[in-house]
Amino acid sequence: MTQRAYNFAAGPAALPEPVLAQAQKELLALPGPRASVMEISHRSAAFKEIMAAAEANIRRLLAVPDNYSVLFLQGGGRLQFAMIPMNLLGEQHHSADYLLTGAWGKHAAKEAAKFGEVAVGWDGSDSKFTQVPTDAQLDLSPDAGYVYYVSNETIEGVQFANEPQIKNSTLVCDASSDFMHKPLDISRYGLVYACAQKNIGPAGATVVIIRNDLLERSSSELPAYMNYKLHAEAGSMMNTPPTFAVYLIRLVTDWLLNDIGGLEKMHSINQSKAKLLYDAIDQHSDFYEGHAQPDSRSLMNVVFRLPSDELTKKFIAEADEKNLTALGGHRSVGGIRASIYNAMPVAGAEALRDLMVEFCKKNG
Amino acid sequence: MTQRAYNFAAGPAALPEPVLAQAQKELLALPGPRASVMEISHRSAAFKEIMAAAEANIRRLLAVPDNYSVLFLQGGGRLQFAMIPMNLLGEQHHSADYLLTGAWGKHAAKEAAKFGEVAVGWDGSDSKFTQVPTDAQLDLSPDAGYVYYVSNETIEGVQFANEPQIKNSTLVCDASSDFMHKPLDISRYGLVYACAQKNIGPAGATVVIIRNDLLERSSSELPAYMNYKLHAEAGSMMNTPPTFAVYLIRLVTDWLLNDIGGLEKMHSINQSKAKLLYDAIDQHSDFYEGHAQPDSRSLMNVVFRLPSDELTKKFIAEADEKNLTALGGHRSVGGIRASIYNAMPVAGAEALRDLMVEFCKKNG
Numbered sequence: 001m002t003q004r005a006y007n008f009a010a011g012p013a014a015l016p017e018p019v020l021a022q023a024q025k026e027l028l029a030l031p032g033p034r035a036s037v038m039e040i041s042h043r044s045a046a047f048k049e050i051m052a053a054a055e056a057n058i059r060r061l062l063a064v065p066d067n068y069s070v071l072f073l074q075g076g077g078r079l080q081f082a083m084i085p086m087n088l089l090g091e092q093h094h095s096a097d098y099l100l101t102g103a104w105g106k107h108a109a110k111e112a113a114k115f116g117e118v119a120v121g122w123d124g125s126d127s128k129f130t131q132v133p134t135d136a137q138l139d140l141s142p143d144a145g146y147v148y149y150v151s152n153e154t155i156e157g158v159q160f161a162n163e164p165q166i167k168n169s170t171l172v173c174d175a176s177s178d179f180m181h182k183p184l185d186i187s188r189y190g191l192v193y194a195c196a197q198k199n200i201g202p203a204g205a206t207v208v209i210i211r212n213d214l215l216e217r218s219s220s221e222l223p224a225y226m227n228y229k230l231h232a233e234a235g236s237m238m239n240t241p242p243t244f245a246v247y248l249i250r251l252v253t254d255w256l257l258n259d260i261g262g263l264e265k266m267h268s269i270n271q272s273k274a275k276l277l278y279d280a281i282d283q284h285s286d287f288y289e290g291h292a293q294p295d296s297r298s299l300m301n302v303v304f305r306l307p308s309d310e311l312t313k314k315f316i317a318e319a320d321e322k323n324l325t326a327l328g329g330h331r332s333v334g335g336i337r338a339s340i341y342n343a344m345p346v347a348g349a350e351a352l353r354d355l356m357v358e359f360c361k362k363n364g
Numbered sequence: 365m366t367q368r369a370y371n372f373a374a375g376p377a378a379l380p381e382p383v384l385a386q387a388q389k390e391l392l393a394l395p396g397p398r399a400s401v402m403e404i405s406h407r408s409a410a411f412k413e414i415m416a417a418a419e420a421n422i423r424r425l426l427a428v429p430d431n432y433s434v435l436f437l438q439g440g441g442r443l444q445f446a447m448i449p450m451n452l453l454g455e456q457h458h459s460a461d462y463l464l465t466g467a468w469g470k471h472a473a474k475e476a477a478k479f480g481e482v483a484v485g486w487d488g489s490d491s492k493f494t495q496v497p498t499d500a501q502l503d504l505s506p507d508a509g510y511v512y513y514v515s516n517e518t519i520e521g522v523q524f525a526n527e528p529q530i531k532n533s534t535l536v537c538d539a540s541s542d543f544m545h546k547p548l549d550i551s552r553y554g555l556v557y558a559c560a561q562k563n564i565g566p567a568g569a570t571v572v573i574i575r576n577d578l579l580e581r582s583s584s585e586l587p588a589y590m591n592y593k594l595h596a597e598a599g600s601m602m603n604t605p606p607t608f609a610v611y612l613i614r615l616v617t618d619w620l621l622n623d624i625g626g627l628e629k630m631h632s633i634n635q636s637k638a639k640l641l642y643d644a645i646d647q648h649s650d651f652y653e654g655h656a657q658p659d660s661r662s663l664m665n666v667v668f669r670l671p672s673d674e675l676t677k678k679f680i681a682e683a684d685e686k687n688l689t690a691l692g693g694h695r696s697v698g699g700i701r702a703s704i705y706n707a708m709p710v711a712g713a714e715a716l717r718d719l720m721v722e723f724c725k726k727n728g
Contacts, residue, residue, distance in 0.1 A: 005398035009405050012607055020392050020400055027388040028381070034369035034689060036384055038566040041373050041690065074438035074568060075589055078603040082587030111588055197604055202402040204438060204568040204606030223446030224475055225439055239442040240561055242568030243376055244608065325398060326405065
């Protein structure tokens with residue numbers, strides 16, 4: 001059996017080992033259908049039960065109100081970048097406000113501009129995306145069709161501690177990289193979406209939670225697959241959903257409920273892991289430089305730089321020898337990015353912290 | 365270990381058991397990355413090698429000419445129903461011809477009508493979709509932007525023995541349910557696509573093979589995820605591809621090349637399996653009624669009816685006891701549908717044939 005590393009990849013990212021073990025155990029055959037979960041009809045009783053359980057788990061973990069639909073879609077964030085304006089803008093709502101706190105918000109705003117008017121409600125690019133805005137800093141249009149923000153920017157490692165407190169009732173959130181890392185008050189949102197491959201499953205599924213009144217904005221002229229209303233009416237069965245990805249989301253949410261004990265506990269664990277790493281940065285601030293401002297630091301992606309590219313390479317190589325992998329920063333930011341999503345054990349963060357302290361002593 | 369059945373599901377459908385066994389073996393960790401294939405970056409060397417191998421296998425199995433791109437997308441057939449007219453129709457090409465040989469062609473034509481003019485080049489609905497047209501029966505427009513057809517209609521079990529021989533160079537084919545069941549002359553096509561979940565992998569990935577000159581038809585106004593040109597330029601890495609599905613496509617195409625020995629051999633095996641079942645129908649034609657006309661019979665989906673609903677239910681129950689599963693016909697056609705894609709072993713088709721003969725003797 002190949003040894004598993006502590007995997008700090010930014011996404012696709014680590015999954016809980018008990019989830020992988022369960023998937024491995026039943027990969028060739030589920031007891032009822034006597035076939036792999038990948039081989040059964042999405043309309044079979046066995047798969048319908050899996051998808052219903054995945055949805056029920058999400059509803060329970062996030063206390064999703066009844067007037068919201070939970071959808072399982074394909075196409076990742078890129079498809080959402082277009083679907084959101086295509087569905088939510090139209091004759092009644094012409095423009096949307098976008099908060100730019102990192103690369104993903106910028107991509108989303110650029111795509112949305114194809115389908116409506118985009119106003120920038122805050123732009124963090126001048127400060128190299130090292131912080132998120134306060135509510136007072138936002139410049140929002142009173143009649144915007146929605147306000148879009150990214151709760152955690154994966155590349156820069158900046159995160160909102162809480163959602164912006166705004167008057168517009170249609171707050172739209174790309175929560176791909178911090179979904180289910182803590183409880184969320186869904187009632188504050190019009191739409192929250194998350195690609196699975198950071199915190200809740202493999203690549204290939206996107207969870208969309210949408211308030212049902214917004215479904216009325218979807219025009220029947222839209223490409224059917226891009227129409228939220230049709231997906232909601234079909235219970236995410238307009239066509240074959242990504243069945244294996246949905247199955248894994250079910251297992252991951254089972255793990256959050258049963259092994260972890262819910263999102264309050266998950267949050268507390270995530271805070272401990274992040275503290276280990278940020279403390280190591282702060283205690284060796286002559287050697288390590290954090291990218292994010294302290295009040296905007298992400299609990300999910302800890303981004304920091306070493307004094308030189310040479311030392312960065314050496315750090316990554318030594319980490320790899322200690323079985324700590326995928327620590328290279330995004331090419332646009334450089335340095336180190338340690339992604340410590342829900343599935344990263346505390347022991348993994350401790351091992352990285354130990355290396356940081358030791359490496360600084362030897363090379364600082 | 366749960367016993368595996370002979371699984372006649374129409375899709376998601378059976379996968380080759382050696383493929384599942386391999387995936388199971390390395391599900392927790394690939395040797396290099398020391399992480400599951402689901403947990404590694406799509407931009408990692410390990411995953412890039414997997415996707416390159418999947419593409420190389422497809423190119424080799426189908427002898428794909430160099431002037432074609434091979435794309436791995438999400439969104440299934442429904443997204444293709446819209447992407448095809450959105451990319452291939454426009455200022456230069458206003459209309460497309462659709463051949464309707466079953467439910468999927470009808471769905472595709474209905475969706476395409478949102479984005480351009482759709483002309484019906486042949487309509488099999490009068491004969492309840494029991495046959496495919498001859499070339500002489502087609503009514504094609506000389507200036508159609510493309511001609512669209514479905515090589516195998518999964519629900520009705522009708523299949524073209526060969527692609528229509530037409531003058532229009534932009535033949536577009538939904539090959540979802542018979543992709544790689546035999547060699548295909550790709551040079552006859554402008555675009556061929558296949559959802560993975562019938563013959564080459566799990567749900568959640570769609571393979572698109574497109575002639576490169578057609579990429580010039582894609583407007584930059586399109587939603588980025590729906591733009592073939594952008595996907596081709598990005599090598600299917602515009603965003604995170606469905607990595608686990610691509611990995612399985614790689615394993616399935618490895619199996620086709622190495623275990624089966626290529627598509628000529630696969631075709632010959634598929635012909636043998638289909639012959640077993642159609643012979644059983646023909647030899648008991650007072651009891652079993654095939655849906656498709658003999659010259660339009662599908663090698664992939666063998667659709668037939670028994671004398672009554674009661675006998676159909678009894679047949680399905682007895683089959684299940686013998687570990688032959690998922691034989692119920694689509695609700696729109698009724699009866700029995702035995703899907704015998706590439707992964708169905710000859711022994712599975714033999715077991716079903718034996719049951720058909722025995723059941724007829726006892727109940728006929």
